[in-house]
Amino acid sequence: CEDCGKSLTGECKLHGPLIRAKDRVIPSRARLTLPHYLTLRVLELRAGNQQILGVFAKKVIQKRTQFGPYVGQLSTKLTRYDESRLVLQVLKDGGKYFLDTPNEDCGNWMMFVRLARNQEEQTLVAYQHCGEVYFTTVKSIEPHTELKVWYAADYAKFMEASAVFIKEESDVCPLPPVAKEPIDPWICSSCRSTFTTFALLESHQCIHKDRV
Numbered sequence: 424c425e426d427c428g429k430s431l432t433g434e435c436k437l438h439g440p441l442i443r444a445k446d447r448v449i450p451s452r453a454r455l456t457l458p459h460y461l462t463l464r465v466l467e468l469r470a471g472n473q474q475i476l477g478v479f480a481k482k483v484i485q486k487r488t489q490f491g492p493y494v495g496q497l498s499t500k501l502t503r504y505d506e507s508r509l510v511l512q513v514l515k516d517g518g519k520y521f522l523d524t525p526n527e528d529c530g531n532w533m534m535f536v537r538l539a540r541n542q543e544e545q546t547l548v549a550y551q552h553c554g555e556v557y558f559t560t561v562k563s564i565e566p567h568t569e570l571k572v573w574y575a576a577d578y579a580k581f582m583e584a585s586a587v588f589i590k591e592e593s594d595v596c597p598l599p600p601v602a603k604e605p606i607d608p609w610i611c612s613s614c615r616s617t618f619t620t621f622a623l624l625e626s627h628q629c630i631h632k633d634r635v
Contacts, residue, residue: 424437424438426438451526451527451528452527452528452529452530452531453524453527453528453530453531453532453534453535454527454532456494456531456532457478457532458490458532459481460480460481460482460484461478461479461480461481461532461570462478462479462481463476463477463478463479463532463535464476464477464479464569475507476535477535477537477569477570478532478535478536478537478569478570479567479568479569479570480564480565480566480567480568480570481566482566483563483564483565483566484560484563484564485560485563486560486561486562486563487559487560488559488560489557489558489559490533490547490557490558490559491533491555491556491557491558492555492556492557493511493522493530493531493533493534493549493555493556493557493558494524494529494530494531494533494534495511495521495522495523495524495529495530495534496522496523496524496525496529497513497515497520497521497522497523498520498521498523499520499521500521501521501523502523502525503523503524503525503526507537507538508534508536508537508538509536509538509549509572509573509574510582511549511556511582512581512582513551513554513555513556514551514554514581515554522556533558536558536570536571536572537569537571537572538571538572538573539571539572539573540571544569544571545561545571545572545573546560546561546562546564546568546569546570546571546572547559547560547561547570547571547572547573548561548572548573548574548575549572549573549574549575549578550574550575550577550578551578551581558570558572573586574586
């Protein structure tokens with residue numbers, strides 16, 4: 424203790440404990456690589472303060488925007504598995520390797536992108552090019568929309584997974600209008616007025632009863 428000049432194994436009983444100043448928390452490599460028009464949001468907080476994160480757009484992102492490559496460590500086995508993220512593999516030097524991201528300091532922001540559960544919520548497609556994995560937008564992404572990804576058709580075969588197909592707007596043909604069948608009207612036996620439902624007819628007949 425500098426106040427009483429004694430060397431102590433614990434805090435000074437006379438002058439109390441030292442005031443501890445903590446170092447500034449430095450964002451991980453993965454968080455620092457996040458583009459300025461994207462943001463991370465905490466979607467869920469699990470046991471042990473484990474955060475479930477999602478990547479969201481801060482402004483409109485045009486269709487056919489490419490992100491990548493995905494940064495990870497090549498590994499013959501997967502050391503980190505998250506059911507909400509895509510499992511990614513690449514073909515290099517004749518071998519098939521996992522793109523593993525054991526922690527945030529070994530990858531980039533793409534490790535936070537969650538997988539799409541259906542065609543409607545898919546905004547990105549993942550594919551392999553020259554031994555790297557890229558994500559490309561399959562439609563314009565509006566602000567506050569979460570980026571979600573699934574495999575491209577060829578990459579799905581490589582990964583032995585089912586493919587989710589996104590159709591272009593021009594490929595979607597509107598269905599012809601279905602002709603409605605004529606509905607037999609309900610007819611009042613007293614005044615011959617017609618009604619589309621029995622409930623309306625029954626309500627109308629109460630008026631006749633009141634008059635009687």
